[in-house]
Amino acid sequence: MAITFNADTTNGAVITSDTSGEIELQANGVTKAKVTANGLQDANGNSLRGGMYRNLIINGDMKIAQRGTSSTGQGVSEGFKTVDRWNYTVGSDATAGRFTLTQDTANAPKDKGFGYCTKFDCTTADTTIATSEGLVWRTKLEGQTLQAIKKGTASAEQITLSFWAKGTAATYAVELHDEDSNRHNTQKFTITSSWQKFTLTFAADTTGAFNNDTGASLAINFWLHAGSKYTSGTFTSNTWASRTLANIAPGISSFYSSTANEFFLTGVQLEVGEGASDFEFLPYDVQLARCYRYYEETLNNLCKSFINGYGTHNGQKVLNAEFKATKRTNPTVVIYDASGTPASNKLSTYDAAGTRTDGQTVALVQADLQQIKVFPNNGTYSGIGFYYTADSEL
Amino acid sequence: MYKKINDIDTGNFCGVLKDNKFHIPLDEANTDYQAYLEWVADGNTPEEAE
Numbered sequence: 001m002a003i004t005f006n007a008d009t010t011n012g013a014v015i016t017s018d019t020s021g022e023i024e025l026q027a028n029g030v031t032k033a034k035v036t037a038n039g040l041q042d043a044n045g046n047s048l049r050g051g052m053y054r055n056l057i058i059n060g061d062m063k064i065a066q067r068g069t070s071s072t073g074q075g076v077s078e079g080f081k082t083v084d085r086w087n088y089t090v091g092s093d094a095t096a097g098r099f100t101l102t103q104d105t106a107n108a109p110k111d112k113g114f115g116y117c118t119k120f121d122c123t124t125a126d127t128t129i130a131t132s133e134g135l136v137w138r139t140k141l142e143g144q145t146l147q148a149i150k151k152g153t154a155s156a157e158q159i160t161l162s163f164w165a166k167g168t169a170a171t172y173a174v175e176l177h178d179e180d181s182n183r184h185n186t187q188k189f190t191i192t193s194s195w196q197k198f199t200l201t202f203a204a205d206t207t208g209a210f211n212n213d214t215g216a217s218l219a220i221n222f223w224l225h226a227g228s229k230y231t232s233g234t235f236t237s238n239t240w241a242s243r244t245l246a247n248i249a250p251g252i253s254s255f256y257s258s259t260a261n262e263f264f265l266t267g268v269q270l271e272v273g274e275g276a277s278d279f280e281f282l283p284y285d286v287q288l289a290r291c292y293r294y295y296e297e298t299l300n301n302l303c304k305s306f307i308n309g310y311g312t313h314n315g316q317k318v319l320n321a322e323f324k325a326t327k328r329t330n331p332t333v334v335i336y337d338a339s340g341t342p343a344s345n346k347l348s349t350y351d352a353a354g355t356r357t358d359g360q361t362v363a364l365v366q367a368d369l370q371q372i373k374v375f376p377n378n379g380t381y382s383g384i385g386f387y388y389t390a391d392s393e394l
Numbered sequence: 395m396y397k398k399i400n401d402i403d404t405g406n407f408c409g410v411l412k413d414n415k416f417h418i419p420l421d422e423a424n425t426d427y428q429a430y431l432e433w434v435a436d437g438n439t440p441e442e443a444e
Contacts, residue, residue, distance in 0.1 A: 214423055316402055329423035332416050344415040364402050365417040366409070375402055393425065 021238050030032055038275040044307075047160075047275035058219065059085045060163070060268035062116040062289045063284065065103040072123070075135065083118055084291040087393070091134030091227060097126035097256030099135075101259050102309040106265055109164055109195040111282060116313060117164070117266035120224065126256040135225035135255055137265065140394035141329065143180065143210040148272050151178070152209030160201045161220065162276035167263040169345040170253035173235075174200065175221040178242065179328035181208025182244040186223075186235070188252065191263070199276040213327050216394040220270065223248060224255035224263060266311030292325035297389040299336055301387045308350070308385030310376075316363075318375050319384050327369045331390035336372055338385055346375055357381070396430055396440035410440060 007013045008087075017023045023035040031043045040048040064084040075098045082103045096259040104119035114337035118137070126133070150156050161174065170192075175186040187200045210217040222258045223230070226249040233246030241247075255261050267279045282290075298307065323331075336342035339358040349360045364375040367390060376384050401408040405413070410418040410430050418426045434440070 020439075314403055330419035332418050332424060332426040334415055334417070345411075345417075364399065366401075366421060367417070388434040391426070 022268040031152045039119065039273075041275065042278075047273070047277040049271070049273055049275070049277050054271045054277065055281070056145055056272075057085075057139060058290045058294075059083060059139075059287060060266075060270075061114055061145070061279065061281065061287075062086070062103055062118050062266050064288050065116075066291065066295060066297055069103040070100065073100075074099050074101050075124075078378050079202070080295070080391075083116075084295060085393075086118065086139050088303075089134065089136045089138055091132040091229065092182045093130035093132035093135045093227060095126045095135070095225070095256065096121065096124060096128075097135070097225065098124035099255070104264065105167075108266060112164060112195065112197075113279070114266045117264045118259075120167075120255060120263040122259050122261040124256075126225075126257050127183060127254075129225075129227045129254065129256075129307065132229045133225065133227040134223070134230060137222040137224060139220050139268070140216040141177075141218045141220075141270075143213050143215055143394065146210045148210055148216055149210065151205050152181070152207060154206055155202035156206045157200055157272050158204050158274045160199060160271055160274060160276050162197060162267070162279070163265060164195050164197050164267040164272075165189065165191050165263070165265050166193060168258075168261040169193065170255070170261070170263070171251065172263075173223040173249045173252050174257075175219075175248055176202055177219040177221055177242075178205070178208055178210070178217065179219055180211045180217050181209050182216075182243045182378045183240055183242045185238060186248055187237050188235070192379045195264075197267070200238075201274050203238055203240060207240065213272065220268070222265065223252055226252060226254075272340055280308045289325055292323070293328050294393045295389070296324050297369075297387070297393050299342065299387040299389060308348075308383055309389070310384045313373075313375075316375055317378060317384060318373050319386070321372050321374075321388065323370055323372070323390060327367075327390065327392040328394070329392050330369060331367050331392040333365050333372055333391075334389045335365060336387040336389075337389070342387055347374065347384055347386040349376065349379065349381035350385065352382045354383075356385075358385070362386075396433065396438075398440050400440040400443040407443070 005013045023033045025033045062083045080087040088233045108117045171190045173188045177184045189198045230249045231378040235250040336359040337346040338348040350365045361377045366373045397411045399409040
């Protein structure tokens with residue numbers, strides 16, 4: 001028999017919980033959704049807050065890897081290796097620790113919907129940790145994408161970072177670093193050999209607004225290894241404060257403690273508000289297009305294409321190529337010729353019969369947000385061609 | 395390490411070439427150009443354009 005609730009004249013229809021604090025919606029005796037102190041949730045406790053592009057992080061599921069899928073001998077200096085929008089950084093003291101970084105499919109939590117994860121595999125241990133050593137897995141976000149957080153105002157919102165992680169048992173830290181105001185907020189998490197979803201809600205910060213521009217405003221830093229410069233202070237979880245390096249990572253494990261160590265990460269999502277919703281899976285083409293804003297290339301297999309032809313500009317031969325997406329800022333460009341092992345800052349030329357000559361000199365490269373112009377040294381050839389990388393990363 | 399690049403038309407300083415590989419624009423939002431400016435601020439001098 002249906003039960004009908006009728007509103008009274010002052011409060012509308014009101015259902016209040018018992019002392020558990022939850023109101024469950026059930027069908028056939030099975031909980032389908034519930035109202036909790038953290039808002040509306042599904043039966044598994046995921047927030048039912050919806051909306052497209054609610055995940056502020058691009059490529060949080062590690063799906064796109066234009067630069068390649070594996071890179072060995074890492075740990076010497078920072079760089080973007082494998083998956084897009086993620087790079088690792090090191091401290092100013094060199095570490096003997098090394099690792100292989102992989103866009104991994106074999107270990108991805110496919111039963112959670114993820115086809116990819118990043119895998120850190122320690123290949124050289126470092127148990128003598130110098131003061132300024134570090135290993136941080138990081139992505140940065142533009143300020144203009146963060147305005148809904150209302151940081152630095154009286155209406156500032158909480159933000160929730162969720163991710164899936166596993167690996168050799170360890171405790172690591174994740175730091176939100178406001179690079180505009182040099183403030184930070186850090187929380188720790190402890191991984192096991194099984195995949196876990198971590199949901200970390202960070203307090204609202206009424207101090208220090210994010211710039212509304214294309215610059216880096218927020219870094220999400222996963223600290224996996226740190227010297228005393230970053231560990232000698234006092235750890236205070238989930239508290240925004242002026243960034244004090246010594247307070248970032250006290251008490252974390254060292255990824256470099258053993259060559260047996262591994263760390264896996266995927267499904268990283270940052271959203272406005274308290275509580276994590278299910279990970280927002282974007283179609284591959286949409287995800288790739290979003291990554292193009294920061295980096296694109298025609299060199300590797302993912303999107304291999306060779307640009308050739310030419311026009312003239314004031315009598316100077318020139319070849320234009322339109323970018324696949326408008327760049328965040330004017331990009332740094334590298335030009336490669338068409339040889340089997342492409343040489344950088346070289347291009348290829350063609351004679352009238354179409355015979356290619358590699359290793360030709362690049363006179364000038366100009367790039368703006370939409371296109372690249374490549375000028376070769378003038379000569380007696382009928383065409384020019386090149387591969388390129390264009391980097392506007394944060 | 396760094397070499398200045400001049401525009402073909404105007405001859406004006408228009409970019410920086412790093413390690414004879416990376417063409418860096420004069421754009422302060424570009425992180426490579428930011429690194430170049432820090433390098434110069436540390437007292438270093440780029441090679442002049444040809």
